[in-house]
Each structure stands twice: as structure tokens, then as C-alpha cells.
Amino acid sequence: MTIECFANQAFERRRSGWTRGGWCALLLLSLSVLSGCVTVPDEIRGTSATPQMDLIRVMNAPSLYVGQESRFGGRIADIRNEANRTRLEIVTLPLDGAGRPRLDEPSEGRLVAYVSGFLEPVEFKNQLITVVGPITGSEQGKIGERPYTFVVVKVEGYKRWRVVQQMVLPPRAYDPWWDRRYRHVWGPGWGPGWNDGYAPVQVETVVTE
Template identity: 60%
Template structure:
């Protein structure tokens, strides 16, 4: 009986790990054609003319939406991307870009949302943030992904009160797993449960 419970738990953890690794891949809509699209906005803005025509991928929060003739311009406050090309929450903005998307996008659906865009660098253009002049990198977008974020809390598995005790190896594995659920937070305090952000 105890062995069966242990095997079931082990298989469940294995299936969960496989499911989570499957979520790391970059969605087709923002893969692009280059194996390594440019993602360093600071480097591009130091010499934008050198990167014109190159493929790039950036993501962050849509600050403003401008509907223009035949296209929509998204003003994005960019942040670093993770291995799945998702904006990393909590990071400071690396700068702003204009992402031009063909067709009409409703501002209500995009303003304030997290997004990743891929396309060709078209150069830089002067604009403003409030009343302050600002140089924006312009991206001719050929793909984008709008992200929705759901927060998940993972709890440790329950312990059966009628269970006499697991195999010593199972105890070691369980304690190791439990320790991994207690990451350091930014303030330095321990978190009793793992809180993760799930994108879709």
C-alpha cells in the first residue's frame, strides 16, 4: 500500500515536471525566422542604424496604442524576456519601442497588457514621453503574442495520518522537495509556499 502511494506520487511529480518544461518553448507566433533574434534594446539604441533590417524580439507592457492609416502602433515599455519569450514580471523597463502592426487593433484590448512582438528593426524615431523628448526604436512587427498571467500557489502534498512511515529514501526526497518550495523572496524572507506566475 505504501509503495503504491509512493509510486503514484512519483509519477504525478514526473508528469507535472514534463508539463512545465513543455510550457517553456517559444510560441509559434513570435518565434520569427532567426534562431537568435536581437533582444538587447540598449545595444540597438546605441547605434540603431547598424541594426536596420535585422530581426528582433521584444516584450513588455503596452503603454499606448495609436490607430493609424492601415496599421496600429503599440508603444511598449520593454523588459527582459525569459526563455519562453515572456516578459519577466517585476523587472525595470529597459526602454520603449514603437511596434507597428498591420491592420486595426482595438486599444481597449491592448493598452496595459503584457505582449511580446517579433519583427524587423526599421530604425529610430523621435517621440515624447509626456512632455519629454524620447528616441524610440521602431519595429515592423510580423508576429505578436498577448499574455495573460494567472498566479498559482503550490502546496506541499498532504500526509496520511494513518500512514506508519515512508521508506527512508522517500523521506529524504520529500524533504528535499519541500526545501525547494521555500525560495528566498526579494526582501530576504522565506516563503512557505511557492507562488508562480503562469502565462497563457
């Protein structure tokens, strides 16, 4: 049997039925594409198409932004229940397109967010959250013994997030037509070493609902 004939048979077998690895690769690729189509959840969408999200700018002149709708997120460093509301102290992080805090970015500072009603401290402390609502000004406080001016937000909506780990398929494993049984039939440039086995699966930490 000639190499050309054998190669044609290999191609036909791949065209008529993918390997299990090929289907898995295609599924993971499809999921990654779908995950790229993100939208802001209704709870934190607000009413403005361009809410204020630059905390550093607001911190420089809080009074200029009073009444402006904002969207900030990060990790809850402290929670305190008051008579009719709950005070959240949030270590802010930049947000992605879906309003999720980005764990790979440094904090922009802290703010205070007031939520109407009671929130259970055990459930909220150290959790990731995004809030939306108008900026109402600033208040003086401390971080440890250091004085600090907190931007204040009246929360009209919030969203809690979870941190999970997920497996990511390496890019070289995305070819659904590849079958290791035929790796020697393609001639020069396609011999051993070209896609000869898959790279290790990577694990990454992501923020999700």
C-alpha cells in the same frame, strides 16, 4: 510485533498503493517538469535562430541594426490607431526561453512597434505582448514631457499573454512514499519533526498563453 516487522508492513503498504497526497505530489511534480520544456510559439518564432533581443544595445546605435530581425516584449503603455496601421508603445521586459515577458525583471526601456491593420485599444492597452519583426530605425517622441528616442519595429508577428496565479507545492511535499501514520517506526533521525506535515502551499504569478 517487532519494530522491524511493523516497518516492513508499512513499506509494503506504501509500495502497493500510494496515498492520495502521494499521487497529488507526483502529478504536480510531473507538471512542473513538463512546464520546464518550453518553446517559442509559432506566432513570434520568426525566421532567425538568433533574433536581436538586447534593446539597450540597439538604443545606443539604432541605425546599425536596421533590417535585423528582433523579438521584444513587455507591457503596452499606449496604443494609437493610424490610417492603415496601429502604433504600440511597449515598456519592454527581458524575455524567458518561451518568449514571455519576465515580470521579475526591470524594464530595459521603451520601443514603438507598428502593426498592420486595426487593433482594438480597449483589448490591448496595458496587456503583455511579444512582437517579432525587423528593426526599421528610430523615431523621436516623449514620455510625458521628457523627450525620448524610440527604437522602431515593424511587426510581422505578435503574441499576447495572460497573467495568472497558480499554486506551487512545497519541495518537502514531493515524497510520494511518505505516510504520516508510519512516522514513528524508522528509528533515530526519522522521528517527529521529519516531514511532520506539509508546508503551506505557495501562490506565484506567472505569464501564460
